[in-house]
Amino acid sequence: MTLRNLELRARTVVEGFWTGLHRSPYHGFSAEFTEYRQYSPGDDPRYLDWKVYARSDRSFIKKFEDETNLRCHLLFDRSRSMNYGSTGYSKGQYAATLAATVAHFLHSQGDAVGLLAFDDQMREYLPARHRPGHLRHLMLALEKPAGGHATHLVEPLSRFAALVRKRGLVIYISDFLAPLERLETGLATLTASGQEVTVFQVLDPRELTLELGDAALYEDMETGQRVYLDPATSRNGYQARITAHCEAVRSACQQHGIGYHRLSTADPLELALFEFLQERRRA
Amino acid sequence: MNFLSPLFLLGALAVAGPVLFHLIRRTTRHRALFSSLMFLSPSPPRLTERSQFEHLLLLILRCLALGLLALGFARPFWRQASAPPAAAAAGRRVVILLDVSASMRRTGLWPQAQDRVASILRTVGPADQAAILTFGRRLTPLLSFEAWEAAPVSARTDLALRRVAAAAPGWEEAHLGDALISAAELLTDGAADRASSGPRQIYLISDLKAGAQLGGLPAYDWPKMVELALEPVKANHPTNAGIQLIAESPDADQQASPSVRVRVSNAADSTREQFQVGWALANGSGNRPAPTDIYVPPGQSRVVALPVPPGGGTGKIVLTGDQESFDNTLYVAVPQKQHWTVLYWGADQAGDVRGPRYFLERALPQNPHLAVTLSAASPDQPAPPADLAAAKLYFATGALSAAAADALRAELLRGKLMVLAPPSAAAAVTLARLLAVPTVGLTDAVPADYAMLGEIDFHHPLFSPFADPHYSDFTKIHIWKYRRLQLRGIAGARAVARFDRGDPAVVDIPVGQGRLIVFLTGWNPSDSQLAISSKFVPMVAALLDLAGGKTDATTQFTVGDALPAGFGADSSSPGLYATKAGAAFAVNLAASESRTEPRVADELERYGAPGIKRAPDPAQVKEQAARLLAADAEGRQKWWRWILGATFLVLLLESALAGWTARRVAPAASMGGISS
Numbered sequence: 001m002t003l004r005n006l007e008l009r010a011r012t013v014v015e016g017f018w019t020g021l022h023r024s025p026y027h028g029f030s031a032e033f034t035e036y037r038q039y040s041p042g043d044d045p046r047y048l049d050w051k052v053y054a055r056s057d058r059s060f061i062k063k064f065e066d067e068t069n070l071r072c073h074l075l076f077d078r079s080r081s082m083n084y085g086s087t088g089y090s091k092g093q094y095a096a097t098l099a100a101t102v103a104h105f106l107h108s109q110g111d112a113v114g115l116l117a118f119d120d121q122m123r124e125y126l127p128a129r130h131r132p133g134h135l136r137h138l139m140l141a142l143e144k145p146a147g148g149h150a151t152h153l154v155e156p157l158s159r160f161a162a163l164v165r166k167r168g169l170v171i172y173i174s175d176f177l178a179p180l181e182r183l184e185t186g187l188a189t190l191t192a193s194g195q196e197v198t199v200f201q202v203l204d205p206r207e208l209t210l211e212l213g214d215a216a217l218y219e220d221m222e223t224g225q226r227v228y229l230d231p232a233t234s235r236n237g238y239q240a241r242i243t244a245h246c247e248a249v250r251s252a253c254q255q256h257g258i259g260y261h262r263l264s265t266a267d268p269l270e271l272a273l274f275e276f277l278q279e280r281r282r283a
Numbered sequence: 284m285n286f287l288s289p290l291f292l293l294g295a296l297a298v299a300g301p302v303l304f305h306l307i308r309r310t311t312r313h314r315a316l317f318s319s320l321m322f323l324s325p326s327p328p329r330l331t332e333r334s335q336f337e338h339l340l341l342l343i344l345r346c347l348a349l350g351l352l353a354l355g356f357a358r359p360f361w362r363q364a365s366a367p368p369a370a371a372a373a374g375r376r377v378v379i380l381l382d383v384s385a386s387m388r389r390t391g392l393w394p395q396a397q398d399r400v401a402s403i404l405r406t407v408g409p410a411d412q413a414a415i416l417t418f419g420r421r422l423t424p425l426l427s428f429e430a431w432e433a434a435p436v437s438a439r440t441d442l443a444l445r446r447v448a449a450a451a452p453g454w455e456e457a458h459l460g461d462a463l464i465s466a467a468e469l470l471t472d473g474a475a476d477r478a479s480s481g482p483r484q485i486y487l488i489s490d491l492k493a494g495a496q497l498g499g500l501p502a503y504d505w506p507k508m509v510e511l512a513l514e515p516v517k518a519n520h521p522t523n524a525g526i527q528l529i530a531e532s533p534d535a536d537q538q539a540s541p542s543v544r545v546r547v548s549n550a551a552d553s554t555r556e557q558f559q560v561g562w563a564l565a566n567g568s569g570n571r572p573a574p575t576d577i578y579v580p581p582g583q584s585r586v587v588a589l590p591v592p593p594g595g596g597t598g599k600i601v602l603t604g605d606q607e608s609f610d611n612t613l614y615v616a617v618p619q620k621q622h623w624t625v626l627y628w629g630a631d632q633a634g635d636v637r638g639p640r641y642f643l644e645r646a647l648p649q650n651p652h653l654a655v656t657l658s659a660a661s662p663d664q665p666a667p668p669a670d671l672a673a674a675k676l677y678f679a680t681g682a683l684s685a686a687a688a689d690a691l692r693a694e695l696l697r698g699k700l701m702v703l704a705p706p707s708a709a710a711a712v713t714l715a716r717l718l719a720v721p722t723v724g725l726t727d728a729v730p731a732d733y734a735m736l737g738e739i740d741f742h743h744p745l746f747s748p749f750a751d752p753h754y755s756d757f758t759k760i761h762i763w764k765y766r767r768l769q770l771r772g773i774a775g776a777r778a779v780a781r782f783d784r785g786d787p788a789v790v791d792i793p794v795g796q797g798r799l800i801v802f803l804t805g806w807n808p809s810d811s812q813l814a815i816s817s818k819f820v821p822m823v824a825a826l827l828d829l830a831g832g833k834t835d836a837t838t839q840f841t842v843g844d845a846l847p848a849g850f851g852a853d854s855s856s857p858g859l860y861a862t863k864a865g866a867a868f869a870v871n872l873a874a875s876e877s878r879t880e881p882r883v884a885d886e887l888e889r890y891g892a893p894g895i896k897r898a899p900d901p902a903q904v905k906e907q908a909a910r911l912l913a914a915d916a917e918g919r920q921k922w923w924r925w926i927l928g929a930t931f932l933v934l935l936l937e938s939a940l941a942g943w944t945a946r947r948v949a950p951a952a953s954m955g956g957i958s959s
Contacts, residue, residue: 084318091318177319207318216313220320227325234326241322 007139010100036060070111071128071168074099075160076142079119079151080221081177086206087265094265095173095202096142101273102171103142107135115141116163118156119148125163149222151178157186167194176201176249184252191256198259198276201249205266208242210235287358287917294353301345305338338944344937348930355926360917374410375482378466379403381425382489383417383450384457385842385876388609391519392490393452399488399514400447404440411481414469415443418462419455420843454842454856456873459489460500463511471506488514493551494878515881520606522553524579525877526560526613528839528869529586541591543615545600547577548584551880556580558604562592563612574603582880591617597859597867610877614859614869616838623655623827624673628662628687629680630706631807639680639704639807642814646823655827665690676830677701680805682709688716696795700830704802705766706810714768717799718792724769728786733761734804737783743791744829745779745800748821757818762788762811765804800826838868 039048039059049060076099082092103113107130114128115138124141126134153176160170170190176183190197206212215230246262253260259279263272286292317323379400387393400415407413412432415425425446434442463485470483483506489495491513527546547560561574572592579585589600602611625647631638640659647655658674660666665686671677671694679701683691695701695717705714711725736757741750749755767786770776778787790801806814813819840846844854846868852860854870861867917923 081318084316175318177321179321204318212315212317214313215326216315218315218317218320218323221316221318223320225320226314227320227323228327229320229323230326234323237324238322245322 006096006100006143007104007135009097010104010139035063037063070106070109071114071164071166072102072106072111073114073116073128073160073164073168073170074103074138075156075170075172075174076115076117077119077151077174078117078123078144078146079148079174079178080146081151081175082202083146084204084207084221085265086204089265091175091202091204091265092146094263094269095175095200097269098200098202098263098272099142099171099173100139101269102276103135103138105273113138114164116156116160117141117144118152118159119146120150120152120155121148122156122159123147128164128168149224151175151222153178153180154182154186157183157190161189161193164195165193168196170195170197171200172197173200173202175203175207176245177203177207180245180248180252183249184255187252187256187258191258197253197256198279199249199253199261200272201246201260201262203246203262203264205264208239208264210238284359285362285913287360287913289357291356291358292353294356295350297349297353298346301342301349305342341937341940341944344933344940348933348937351926351930351933355923355930358917359922359926360913360920362913362916374408374412375484376428376470377403377407377411377413377483378470378485379413379415380462380466380485380487380489381415381417381447381450382419382457382459382487382495383423383452383455384419384495385452385454385609385872386457386490386492386494386523386879387452387516389490389518389520389523389607389879392516395516396488397447399486399516401444403486403488403514404443407440409436413439413443415446416462416466416469417450418458418465419453420458421455422462422465425450454872456841456843456876457489457492457495458498459487459495460498460503461496463487463500464498464503467503467506467509470509483509485509485511486514487511488516490518490879491515491882492876492879493882494873494875495882496875517881518607518879521550522555522606523550523610523877523879524548524553524555524558524602524605525610525872525874526600526602527874527877528613528615528871542588543591543600543617544586544588545613546584546586546874547579547602548874548877549579549581550878551582553581555604555606558602560587560589560600560602562589563599563601597869599859607879610872612857614857614871616859616867616869618652618838618866620651621653623653623675624670625655625657625676625678626666626670626674627657627659627678627680628683629659629678630662631680633659637807637809639805639814642806642819643678643823646814646820648824648827660687662687674699676827678704679713680704680807681706683713683716685716688713692717692719692794695797695799698796698831700798700800700826701794702800702802702826704805706805708766710766714801718773718794720773723773724767724771726767727764728767729764730762730782730784733763734765734782734784735762736760736780736788737785738778738781740777740779743779745789745791745822745825748825749818754818760812760816760818762804762813764810768801768803798829800829838866840868840870841873842870843873844870 036049036052037060039061043061047061047063049062052058052060077095078092082095083090085091085093099115103115106113110130112128112130113135115124115126116122117124124144126138126141151174153174157172187197187199210231212218212229212231215228215232217226218229219226250260250262252258259276261272261275381396381400387396404413412428413426414428414431417423417425426443431439431443466485470485525548527548529544529546545560547558549556549558556578558577558579559574560577562572572590575587575589577585577587592598597616598614600613600615602613605611625643627640627643629638629640631640633640633644635641640657644657647657649655655675657678658670660670662679662681663684665684668690671690677691677694677699679691682705691701701717703710703714703717705711705725708725708727711723714725715721715723739746739749739755739757741747741755749757762782765782765786765788768790770778770787770790773790773792775793777791778789779791780787780789782788786803788803790803792799792801804811804813806819808815837847840854842854842857846852846854850860850862850868852862857869857871859867859869
């Protein structure tokens with residue numbers, strides 16, 4: 001995280017993980033042949049194998065493996081709570097690096113990567129593309145400052161479902177520090193539409209432990225609400241509540257077969273990527 | 284050290300505040316950002332675990348400031364031996380104002396009043412002066428300041444108590460306002476009072492009934508140095524109803540059965556509402572006719588007409604059903620109707636609307652008590668002596684024969700009154716005959732336009748009813764013609780009114796014991812507008828009064844009223860009395876004495892009485908004097924100014940120290956949180 005350039009940071013992380021090729025669920029047009037199929041009326045006659053027809057007088061259609069049709073969308077939380085950080089960098093910077101890394105990695109494999117940034121509403125949408133310069137646009141979008149006075153976790157899911165009809169990969173990156181009502185429903189809708197979803201919950205270590213030091217007047221970064229707080233007296237209750245909250249997110253993900261990764265900003269990013277790739281490899 | 288307001292020392296307890304705050308580890312000036320407070324709830328500041336004070340010097344300064352502030356507000360002073368105020372040394376001048384009006388006759392009031400006097404006298408010291416005044420309608424000194432001073436110190440109280448024991452409530456109404464004013468002036472007007480610097484107090488011992496007359500009290504500028512202490516006494520029974528006679532209706536004599544109307548009023552705090560009213564026998568053993576039941580709610584009054592019993596309307600009417608009897612007897616003296624005769628000589632007939640007789644007949648009073656009839660006499664023949672003697676007044680508007688004039692002169696010499704209105708200069712002979720002079724200068728005069736009455740002697744009984752400026756305008760009466768009379772040569776003749784040209788208009792001439800009033804213009808329309816003016820009827824009534832009879836004879840008086848001359852009795856107590864002439868008249872209580880509901884003290888104050896104060900307790904007086912001494916000493920020393928200055932200094936020091944501490948702590952109080 002010492003590198004200032006997000007793209008450079010992502011490229012650095014991706015190095016060494018070049019083996020992470022995955023099999024596309026789609027068949028498309030590429031040089032690699034996969035199988036033959038009996039021609040049926042309506043098929044494109046361009047793909048008839050004339051040689052086989054000449055040899056056997058039968059009509060077969062050649063099928064090729066599609067290597068470039070993985071569509072990955074990054075659902076990126078850009079709310080103000082992501083600005084918090086006690087490790088020298090904020091959750092937002094950590095999450096942006098994570099998103100950029102994934103984007104760079106997939107782009108390097110020739111996959112199309114899109115972005116949907118949100119806070120309390122959808123702020124920015126870049127369709128999944130694989131064009132020269134698209135990754136650059138995506139990096140710029142990830143580097144934009146956070147805004148909004150709340151986090152709405154379900155709104156981006158419903159907007160995404162309305163925008164993207166094609167199946168693909170959805171990577172949901174947020175701190176999930178928001179009410180979880182209807183989150184499970186949103187995730188269920190997404191998975192039901194054929195999307196493969198992976199959730200990254202990014203949290204600061206102090207958000208898990210409440211090691212904040214002396215009592216002070218604490219201000220909510222999103223709502224601006226101020227309360228007088230003595231962390232020493234509030235710690236136990238807080239830890240129980242944040243743990244229960246994270247468990248609720250995990251439970252919602254597991255119920256729908258969604259991969260859930262809780263990341264602390266103190267953890268190295270490479271580990272996160274490694275875990276992600278391992279999971280995909282298992283899948 | 285003493286304190287003027289020691290209660291303010293309790294404010295020093297506020298030092299507990301800083302002590303507590305310094306025990307609380309709370310750094311509210313530190314602010315920090317956190318991603319989300321959704322899992323957090325406010326936590327109260329907590330005390331330091333080891334009960335260790337933070338910023339001890341600041342704590343001391345803050346406690347010191349609060350302590351000094353409390354000390355300053357407590358107004359400390361050093362008690363010094365000082366001479367007592369002059370007021371404490373000087374004796375009081377006390378006036379005990381004792382109500383002896385009729386309502387004080389109610390059960391239990393007078394013993395209470397005597398007890399109050401005794402208790403007040405016990406508070407009067409040797410240096411004090413006291414006077415006791417009783418009041419009803421008038422103020423009566425029971426014991427003057429001089430008598431108090433003249434008596435030996437040890438015998439003063441006994442003397443006063445003896446005088447009070449000898450007194451008793453009278454029958455008069457209470458003129459409370461006049462009594463208070465007189466008492467206040469007694470305390471302020473005398474030379475001794477002006478020299479005295481001690482307190483001046485009035486103790487008012489009264490039932491403070493609503494009917495007490497406040498008189499000029501609302502307009503009186505109450506002297507500031509005179510204190511008023513109310514000592515109200517309360518009757519044993521609240522119920523009191525009174526009875527008053529009200530005026531007869533104008534057509535009372537036309538009724539088949541004459542009646543007397545009485546008003547029964549019930550006090551506002553009465554507990555009874557049902558009463559009986561009726562005539563009482565002369566010996567008072569019972570009611571003559573059956574009494575009339577009457578329902579009077581508290582605070583209201585009812586009028587009831589009682590038929591006059593066959594024996595006449597003079598007697599007493601008694602109200603029963605009341606708890607207090609002092610105002611339950613009403614004495615009624617119904618005047619006997621008088622019949623007077625006026626003899627008239629004139630050339631005109633009774634129905635002649637242009638003659639003076641027509642107007643004179645209609646101006647003569649006719650009322651339930653008096654009926655005046657006009658009887659015409661022949662101008663040529665002398666009237667029968669019996670008629671002359673029976674007639675109250677003579678009117679002549681024409682020339683008389685010598686015999687008739689002589690007969691009239693004889694009556695005038697005996698004290699009768701005659702009015703002569705000569706119709707022309709030819710009547711000069713009649714006038715000369717009446718005056719027994721050879722001749723009088725009487726000539727006809729016709730003014731160019733009209734004449735007016737210009738110079739009137741309103742002191743004369745004929746014109747005295749018009750003395751008030753509201754009624755003294757005679758300029759609307761135009762006179763078309765008149766006779767000019769030479770007064771020179773007529774002994775004792777006095778012009779009580781003159782025309783605007785200076786000629787006499789009405790002349791009063793004494794004749795023996797009687798008098799002759801000469802009108803030099805007639806009241807008939809051909810002579811003047813006098814008869815059709817509003818002045819004529821009162822002038823005729825005044826002539827009848829002048830002739831020796833009262834046209835409005837009063838037979839009902841109130842206790843304390845000044846009786847007319849010739850009544851030969853006093854009005855100090857209610858009852859039925861007879862004049863020297865044998866006519867009955869009644870004296871009754873004032874109606875206001877029946878309004879016995881207590882007057883609210885605030886109302887007395889609203890009407891101008893000074894601030895109502897209770898009689899001061901000697902212990903309270905002593906305490907008040909000590910308080911005054913303390914206030915005086917504190918006012919001279921003014922320690923509070925120095926203490927307040929010291930408080931400001933301490934606060935300045937505290938502010939500086941707190942600022943320095945805050946600046947020192949602030950850099951160290953940085954909190955986590957990265958903001959974009």
